[in-house]
Amino acid sequence: MNEMMLMPATACNALESSPDDWDTVDARVLCSMASSMHAIRAFEETVLQLASEGLVHGPAHSSIGQEGAAVGSILALRADDHINGSHRGHHQFLAKALHFLGPLDPRAEVSPAIRDVLHRALAEIMGLAPGFCRGRGGSMHLRWREAGVLGTNAIVGGGVPLAAGAAWAHKHAGTDAVAVTYFGDGAVNIGSVLETMNLASAWKLPLLFFIENNQYAVATTVAESTGEPRLAARGWGFAIPAWRVDGMDPLAVYLATQRALAQLRKGGGAAIVEADVYRFFHQNGPLPGSAFGYRTKDEEKAWRERDPLSRIDRAVVARGLLAEDEARDVRLRYQRVMEQVAGDLTERTAQDSRRVRADLWPRPEFRDVGIRGELHELETLPAAPGERAPPTTMVRRKFVEVIAAVIARRMEADPRILILGEDIHRLRGGTNGATRGLRERFPDRVLGTPISENAFAGLAGGIAMDGRFRPIVEFMYPDFVWVAADQVFNQIGKARHMFGGDIDVPLVLRTKVAIGTGYGSQHSMDPAGIFASCPGWRIAAPSTPYDYVGIMNAALACRDPVLVIEHVELYPTVGDVPATNLDYCLPPGRAIVRRSGSQATILTYLSMVAHSLQAVADLDADVEVVDLRWLDRASIDWETIERSVRKTSRVIVVEQGAQGTSYGAWLADEVHRRLFDWLDGPVERVTGGEASPSISKVLERAAYAGREEIVAAIEKLLRPA
DSSP states (O other): OOOOOOOOSSOEEEEOOOHHHHHHSOHHHHHHHHHHHHHHHHHHHHHHHHHHTTOSOSOOOOOTTOHHHHHHHHTTSOTTOEEEEOSSOHHHHHHHHHHHTOOOOTTSOOOHHHHHHHHHHHHHHTTOTTSTTTTSSGGGOOOBGGGTEEEEOSSTTTTHHHHHHHHHHHHHTTOOOOEEEEEETTGGGOHHHHHHHHHHHHTTOOEEEEEEEOSEETTEEHHHHOSOOOGGGGGGGGTOOEEEEETTOHHHHHHHHHHHHHHHHTTOOOEEEEEEOOOSSOSSSSSOGGGGTSSOHHHHHHHHTTOHHHHHHHHHHHTTSSOHHHHHHHHHHHHHHHHHHHHHHEEEOTTSOEEEOGGGSOOGGGTTTTSSOOOGGGTTSOBOSOSSSOSSOEEEEEHHHHHHHHHHHHHHHOTTEEEEETTTTSTTTTTTTTTTTHHHHOTTTEEEOOSOHHHHHHHHHHHHHHSSOEEEEEESSGGGGTTTHIIIIIIIITHHHHTTSOOOOOOEEEEEEOTTSSOOTTSOOOTHHHHHTSTTOEEEOOOSHHHHHHHHHHHHHOSSOEEEEEETTTTTOEEEEESSOOOOBOOSSOOEEEEOOSSEEEEEOTTHHHHHHHHHHHHTOOEEEEEOOBOSTTTSOHHHHHHHHHHHOOEEEEOOSOSTTOSHHHHHHHHHHHHGGGOSSOOEEEOOOSSOOOSSHHHHHHHSOOHHHHHHHHHHHHSOO
16 A cells, blocks of 8 residues: 655745844834834724723724734735725724825824824724714724725625635736735634635635634634644645734734735735734723633733734834834824824713714614615616517527527626626536527636635625626526525625615626426525515516516616526527617616506516416406516515506415515515505415425425416405405
């Protein structure tokens, strides 16, 4: 038997700074380090003081003790580089924001621009309107795009795929800018982080994974969480070079980051830096970890003796850049500024305690502003040539062929559009042929992904938020949304609102309902009901090839994330589309009456439109069929629905899928609330069973609704009392 040791494909190095490094590094770097770290420390001390007084609503995840890693790494960046971070991200946010304003001079007075950054950041943490996210983000969601801060994130590891999107955008735009994603030791074991490491390595993205190993995920040690406590060694599994440094040494961090950036900027792909740091306080609030019993006071004392601020002060004094009293004055200067900033945001009560100034709170009516955009971007798009008798030459085309045709047309007209998903570049157009011919025409914009929905959905979200490109994501089956739920709902869906209401997220998510194909419980969901309950997404459900063209054009022009649902039953169907015009738009708020009637209204979508029309024809019933086309709360066409209900006074909501993920439950409730005065009875519903469809042909048919169930519902509703 022969046995050989397999060696890693790339290196994982430990890096330490030397006395010579401290003696020769650019003096401006050391001075800026000192100023930034003292500014961040004074800021964080103010946050904890306000939290102890009850003036911070929500968490206060301070980074006291970890300033050296943030400043050391960010001083190696350029203004056009992007960062994002985790729930403990004040220090990274401030380091990037201050660095964006230019090198800091420790001898100079604090400028109005620096003071404004500190003011807006503290206001955000306190939940106030002057904050960077208008008070919506708080301690865990800080974003300032102009400075290159893409946003900090409350979901552990949740921001990592988004940073990969920014890195992809940098690379595809032909720049040598990079993205840095900061996360902690707890996030290292999160699936989305590991998925993104694999994707970033495979695609050679200029993405730096910066691991702040502060030894504890809340109160659980690294040794308890993983069999390999050298977290930089994660790089071995993905052929990503890595550096491990003492994060309490800001110069060592700076040097390691420079090494990593050299790898990124020359096109060599992703890199990892692990910095060993220590948060001096508990996970949240002004008490030390020892107060909760998971750390000892001796351990805390030993780490405090290695305070990175003390180290940088000694260095600038030793180099003769500042005298000892000048070094002390840097700290005092920022403490005074933070006292003034806190004073601007608070006022004294009659009892001589502090309270938040009432005029700084966001207005209650701001609550729902910015969940989605206003659709002004669609106002200049060409309208559909006609609904019933289009004034143009029409041709008959298969539904699935039209999908590829309209996407190709948009990719041809708009170089910002790309499409990514599993196997979309293979099999002559993916598993159903919906992307046929696209890879051959647009090889660098049709991206076949690994099986890692969390990573590539989040990467697409990051691309969309970057703003330079417009991604289309294909999920092979809608049930996979559950796999990527964090990115789809917590990140992409919430981003615009969470970060203040004014950022665009132009992303289209395509997926297909496969009910009736024998693919069983985990491949047969209709996602409309799930997305309708999650704010931020627009939902489209075209039932004809003609509609698909107009809806996809609208979706790709929209600055909101749009779910476009398809149905495998519709793929082989044939319908009329304009012979030469694939540029028209069917915007949100545009339902259509497919059949007029006066005795009842059927509200439906996707393949159930045809089934409803057939059921009504079989019964020769005087029933109106409304094809909803756009389904979400903000996009549904209430004008058409109300006009129909006023005429018929009876409603049947028809959908195919299971009751548990039902769209019709929401729609029926809304109809009752909005149109109760015109209803002669409760809204009837046609839906599937409670369970998801099974693979057995008999059980599958029993689980979903079809023409027979629609016929039964119509007969019941129209039966004389």
